[in-house]
Amino acid sequence: MIIAPEAVEPPRRPAPVTAPAAPGRPPGLLVVAAGVAAAAAAIPLVYLVVRATGGGFEAMLDVLARPRVLEYAANSLGLAAAVTLSALVLGTGTAVVLSRLRVPFPRAWLLVSSLPLAVPSYLAGYGWLVTLPAINGFVPSWILLMAVTVPYVTLPVAAALRGASGDLEGVARTLGRGPVRAFLVATWPQVRPAAIAGSLLVALYSLSDFGLVAMMRFPTLTWGINQAYAASFDRAQAAVLALLLVVLALLVVVGERSARGQLPRQAARAVAPRTIRRGMLVALLPVVAAAPAVGVAVPLLGLLARLLEAQTLRELDVARLLGAVGATVGVAVGAALLAVLLALPVAALASRYRGRLVSALESVSYLGHALPGIVVGLSLVFFALAVVPVLYQSVVVLVFAYAVLFAPKAISTMRAGLGDVPPRLVAVARTLGDSPLRAWWRVTVPLALPSVGIGALLVAIATMKELPATLLLRPTGVSTLATELWNRTVIVEYGAAAPYAAMLVLLAAVPAVILSGVRTVAKEEL
Amino acid sequence: MSDLVIDGVSVTHGSTLAIHDVSVRIDSGDLVAVLGPSGCGKTTLLLAIAGLLPIGAGSIRIGERELSRPGRTVPAEKRGIGWVPQEASLFPHLSVADNIGFAVPRGRGGAMGRATRIAELAELVGLGDLTGRAPNQLSGGQAQRVALARALAPRPELLLLDEPFAALDTQLRVGLRREVAELLRAQGTTSLLVTHDQEEALTLADKVAVLRDGRLEQFGTPEQIYQHPASDWVASFVGDVVELDGLWRGGRVTCALGAVEATAVGFAPADGDRVRLMLRPEWIVPRPELLAHAAAGADARVAAISYAGHDAMLSCDVVGGPTVRMRMAAVELPHVGDEVRLAVQRPGLAFPATPLPAQI
Amino acid sequence: MRSSRSFSLLALAASAALLAGCAANPGTEPAEPGGEPTADGAFTLYSGRDEELIQPLIDLFEEQSGIEVDVRYGNTAELGALLLEEGEATPAQVFLSQDAGALGALSQAGLFATLPDDIADAVPAGFTSTDDSWVGVTGRARVVVYDGDELTADDLPDTVAEYVEPEWAGRLGLPPGNASFQSFVTALRVIEGEQAAEEWVEALAGNDLQIFENNTATLTAVNEGTLDVGLINHYYWFRQAAEVGAENMRAQLKFLAAGDAGSIVNVTGAGILSAAAQDADALEFVRFLVSEEAQTYFVEQTFEYPLLPGVDAPEGLPALDSLVNPALDLSDLDDLSTTQQLLAEYGLI
Structure with missing residues (x-):
């Protein structure tokens, strides 16, 4: 008879209006800025098309028809797939153990798990060869690449777990799900965007890596590209192979776009880490320690052993070492700033808008990361000489090359960070009189600043380790730690190389350590 | 200050029509509540007024100034409309002072001018000593006060409040909303308050707009809405009702409570038609002095009393009829088991004898 | 011409005209006209040879000649690819290569100047180019x-x-x-x-x-x-x-x-980029590479075969003559x- 007001409430709509600030069409200025960034990233692509078609269409087909090319491509794809999947599982597992279980010294563990970032893949490969000279082929390439790329998944997932609401997981548990299934049902969807974005970086890294596969004698496309340059000075052939690599990278990027998904972030309630049995902990910690052990400890110990038995351990030229440190830090800072600047509009666009244009701009921006350094380096030689010959072999072009190579690292982290800023806050700023751009600058950017910082640090680390593009584009006479290291290892002077290797890892470890400590968006407090 | 005119506005959200042909005129200085169940489109309407959503038909104006029409939306920042969203939505990277001062220009009047304005606003919402805090150090009520001060800072022509009290506990909610209403009236700010809480709408607002499934069901003073609902849906949405089946005859409905005087709402019944009589529980009164008069009222026995301090809800079994609920001041309450004679002290509302939709 | 080329490449960089770049490929400008050797006391060297082993020799040259050498180290293949990419615009005057293959590729691309006879003839045929575009340095x-x-x-x-x-x-x-x-x-x-x-x-x-x-x-x-x-x-x-x-x-x-x-026996060698044909500093350096002093350095420090007649091979190696294959001309190997x-x-x- 009496009807309570609640009783007449119609069924709730599935999606109440919470995101008013995402109109259909992106602002023109943003599209233009993202277009500029994408154009910069497209320079290598344009170069490759020019070079690949230079020899004529038939020559292109000839290259593609070689039986070895298919093998290269299959190897590249297989390696990237294996590395990405395993890094995804191991990285997520590590992050879960470190943020959801009561582990002694959790911060220290997170720090340790970030360290593989600081080790260049060629150094990891070399360190292992010193210890186990017989290893070669797919499996060691896979394991080592996984070890040095796992932090790309671990760190963002750990951050996302800190921000993820544990309530849902608790609800799932009360509904009869076991801990693993409850995690998969309730928490995984919240950390998935971060995990997938990290996996994209892992996949592109695997595709573009040359140093490690060369050491492990596993012939991928990058190996083929290098052979084409090194053996035949056949730029057309190298370009065709590189374009093939671009196609593979596009597959990866498109795959990531469809797998990404982004959930609106919910108010988070911190989850207290669970205490588990000692035996369980002892069983789990090796999982966490696996990547740092394989990617950092073993290679560095191997190098140390070499150092001790080397006879070329001469007096160290400290001034020279410091010079290289200075140059390395300088270009790394410059590259980080420029890459973030280029990445910002692309990330802003991709975090809020959909559509073909947005997809195209974002995808193109990722391509530089899939190409080996030598290709990007040569493309910028070509570009700089044609457009800004005055700047050729100047730091400007070198830093620009790093930005083209590594901006995708910043795009992927910043996209997630910007996407996590509640649109409602931007809308509030609008009603308080801010234009969209001003609101973005006053609200979105400061809130996403941690992710901008993470992006910058990732670029800085990658820049410190970069070798082939550095060799091609650095101002004559300027040496970074990576080139100095290369100088000495090519002539088997391990002893002389060791201080540079140590300094490089040490230097790259600084941003890596900072990374492990950066809290993500202030969203954790929203 | 000028009136806000919402003229035939429709808003589509994705592929669904969220707001359908809504027209309301809001007088300058009024506090108007937009009342409706969750998902009825009230937040959408608010966003359209704020300029955060484009409209598909109609127009939104303040005085002569057109703010929205299809294909043209004056941007939110150029409207001079303030917005207090759900859950405060303070900028987490700014202090309370900087949140309040977000829209106070730094240039004009110098730093002192800005600081003075912020202090003034903080004082206005009763948070004078908390300006140095970070948003995460505030309670829910304090956060809402900051959000209000922040929205008032640029002296908006119109203030939109989107369920600002929904997340607060009852006691805080009641106190704060009264305070806010007084504050808004004192400022003379035209305000639109979205709420799903009937009591909130009726107690605070000068006018109430009732929305249902994106359509405007009724617009009027709280009294009009409550005493003269435009439909049986509005009647039962804005307050408790007692429903009785009966027969229409010459302006009265013959039902379990006798022949009750009634007004037909939205239709013209003929004598002998079956109708549904709707009464508010407080319209029914026990009149012991009528116990002897068989013609008026109906005999009933008090079956249960739900005591609420200032008043009480009585469930009474009408002899040979249904159970009805009635509300009375808790001064001299009967006891359970007492016999009472029920009378209706004002005309009821007659609706067609079709069952209510969406009954659960 | 340059400005229009720049313009077309800018457009190209903006992904507008992918193929416009084909026509704008650098490398079409004629080489500097011949004349008297000029010297400015400095030149740029691209070295495909490793710094640790070659820099002491360069230091020695700088000390003796007073000429400043800006050295850009890289691996031979990458520097070869770099020189091909740079074409006429290269800042390099001299290329020092680990192997004859890169020298041959650059020579074929027409990037080298012809060396004067006193340099080209210092090394016996069979260990140097046949067209004097580069000279062998070590074996x-x-x-x-x-x-x-x-x-x-x-x-x-x-x-x-x-x-x-x-x-x-x-x-x-x-x-x-x-x-x-x-x-x-x-x-x-x-x-x-x-x-x-x-x-x-x-x-x-x-x-x-x-x-x-x-x-x-x-x-x-x-x-x-x-x-x-x-x-x-x-x-x-x-x-x-x-x-x-x-x-x-x-x-x-x-x-x-x-x-x-x-x-x-393969050879390493050096060539002078065509724009530097008359660069006295570059010429002096290449001349130095095939001098007795430099050749002795290679024997002692890098354990390579010297190519200058009269300089002895490193200890423990069979004589270079014994390895020479009369049936083979190095120029056949390009x-x-x-x-x-x-x-x-x-x-x-």
Whole structure:
């Protein structure tokens, strides 16, 4: 008879209006800025098309028809797939153990798990060869690449777990799900965007890596590209192979776009880490320690052993070492700033808008990361000489090359960070009189600043380790730690190389350590 | 200050029509509540007024100034409309002072001018000593006060409040909303308050707009809405009702409570038609002095009393009829088991004898 | 012309006109007209040779000549690719290469100036270019490196043909992408004929060949005992020996029979980029490279064969003359592309 007001409430709509600030069409200025960034990233692509078609269409087909090319491509794809999947599982597992279980010294563990970032893949490969000279082929390439790329998944997932609401997981548990299934049902969807974005970086890294596969004698496309340059000075052939690599990278990027998904972030309630049995902990910690052990400890110990038995351990030229440190830090800072600047509009666009244009701009921006350094380096030689010959072999072009190579690292982290800023806050700023751009600058950017910082640090680390593009584009006479290291290892002077290797890892470890400590968006407090 | 005119506005959200042909005129200085169940489109309407959503038909104006029409939306920042969203939505990277001062220009009047304005606003919402805090150090009520001060800072022509009290506990909610209403009236700010809480709408607002499934069901003073609902849906949405089946005859409905005087709402019944009589529980009164008069009222026995301090809800079994609920001041309450004679002290509302939709 | 080219490339960079760049490819400007040598006391060197080993020699040159040398180090192949990409716009005046292949490729692309006779003729024919576009600086012999713990020199065949016998299945390793190896295959084609060379490559590929990225990796594998025999250049062994001590070397060297393609000598060399044809500083440096002083330095420090007549080879090496193959002209070895097609056909590169 009496009807309570609640009783007449119609069924709730599935999606109440919470995101008013995402109109259909992106602002023109943003599209233009993202277009500029994408154009910069497209320079290598344009170069490759020019070079690949230079020899004529038939020559292109000839290259593609070689039986070895298919093998290269299959190897590249297989390696990237294996590395990405395993890094995804191991990285997520590590992050879960470190943020959801009561582990002694959790911060220290997170720090340790970030360290593989600081080790260049060629150094990891070399360190292992010193210890186990017989290893070669797919499996060691896979394991080592996984070890040095796992932090790309671990760190963002750990951050996302800190921000993820544990309530849902608790609800799932009360509904009869076991801990693993409850995690998969309730928490995984919240950390998935971060995990997938990290996996994209892992996949592109695997595709573009040359140093490690060369050491492990596993012939991928990058190996083929290098052979084409090194053996035949056949730029057309190298370009065709590189374009093939671009196609593979596009597959990866498109795959990531469809797998990404982004959930609106919910108010988070911190989850207290669970205490588990000692035996369980002892069983789990090796999982966490696996990547740092394989990617950092073993290679560095191997190098140390070499150092001790080397006879070329001469007096160290400290001034020279410091010079290289200075140059390395300088270009790394410059590259980080420029890459973030280029990445910002692309990330802003991709975090809020959909559509073909947005997809195209974002995808193109990722391509530089899939190409080996030598290709990007040569493309910028070509570009700089044609457009800004005055700047050729100047730091400007070198830093620009790093930005083209590594901006995708910043795009992927910043996209997630910007996407996590509640649109409602931007809308509030609008009603308080801010234009969209001003609101973005006053609200979105400061809130996403941690992710901008993470992006910058990732670029800085990658820049410190970069070798082939550095060799091609650095101002004559300027040496970074990576080139100095290369100088000495090519002539088997391990002893002389060791201080540079140590300094490089040490230097790259600084941003890596900072990374492990950066809290993500202030969203954790929203 | 000028009136806000919402003229035939429709808003589509994705592929669904969220707001359908809504027209309301809001007088300058009024506090108007937009009342409706969750998902009825009230937040959408608010966003359209704020300029955060484009409209598909109609127009939104303040005085002569057109703010929205299809294909043209004056941007939110150029409207001079303030917005207090759900859950405060303070900028987490700014202090309370900087949140309040977000829209106070730094240039004009110098730093002192800005600081003075912020202090003034903080004082206005009763948070004078908390300006140095970070948003995460505030309670829910304090956060809402900051959000209000922040929205008032640029002296908006119109203030939109989107369920600002929904997340607060009852006691805080009641106190704060009264305070806010007084504050808004004192400022003379035209305000639109979205709420799903009937009591909130009726107690605070000068006018109430009732929305249902994106359509405007009724617009009027709280009294009009409550005493003269435009439909049986509005009647039962804005307050408790007692429903009785009966027969229409010459302006009265013959039902379990006798022949009750009634007004037909939205239709013209003929004598002998079956109708549904709707009464508010407080319209029914026990009149012991009528116990002897068989013609008026109906005999009933008090079956249960739900005591609420200032008043009480009585469930009474009408002899040979249904159970009805009635509300009375808790001064001299009967006891359970007492016999009472029920009378209706004002005309009821007659609706067609079709069952209510969406009954659960 | 330059501004319009820049414009078209800008447009191209904006992904607007992908193919506009083909026509705008640099490298079409004519070389500087000839004239008297000019000197400004400095020049830029692209060195494909390693800094640790060549910089002391450059320091010596700077000290003696007062000429400042800006050196850009890189690996030979990458610098070759860089020079091809730079074309006429290169800031380099001199290119110092690890191998003749890169020099040949740049020479073919018309990037080198013709060297004056006193430089070009300093090195005997057979170890330098035939068209005086570059000059040989040092020699590097192809050798077999073997696991001294498992094998003795007598266990090893004397001709490269026998290393593809089933006996060596899975035991032989080499870097097929390496220019020196490819020069050797080219020599095989020249000496033994195309058919025999193809049969050899086919047998090699079908014999579970162990493929390495470069000579160092191959040598390391032998020295670590994971590979029985490898085909490399001689001086890699000497350098490793200098690093860890010759007595500690597990890997040992075997020189193949004189006249066998497996024992050919490759050369490193230097060329002057065409725009610097008249650069006196650059000329003086290249002249210095083939001087007795520099040649002696190479013998003592890098264990390479000197090419200047009258300078003695490093101790422990067979005389260069004994390795010279009269049937082979180094200029015949510039046809790398056929060799690469052959290697590619059998899946080696």
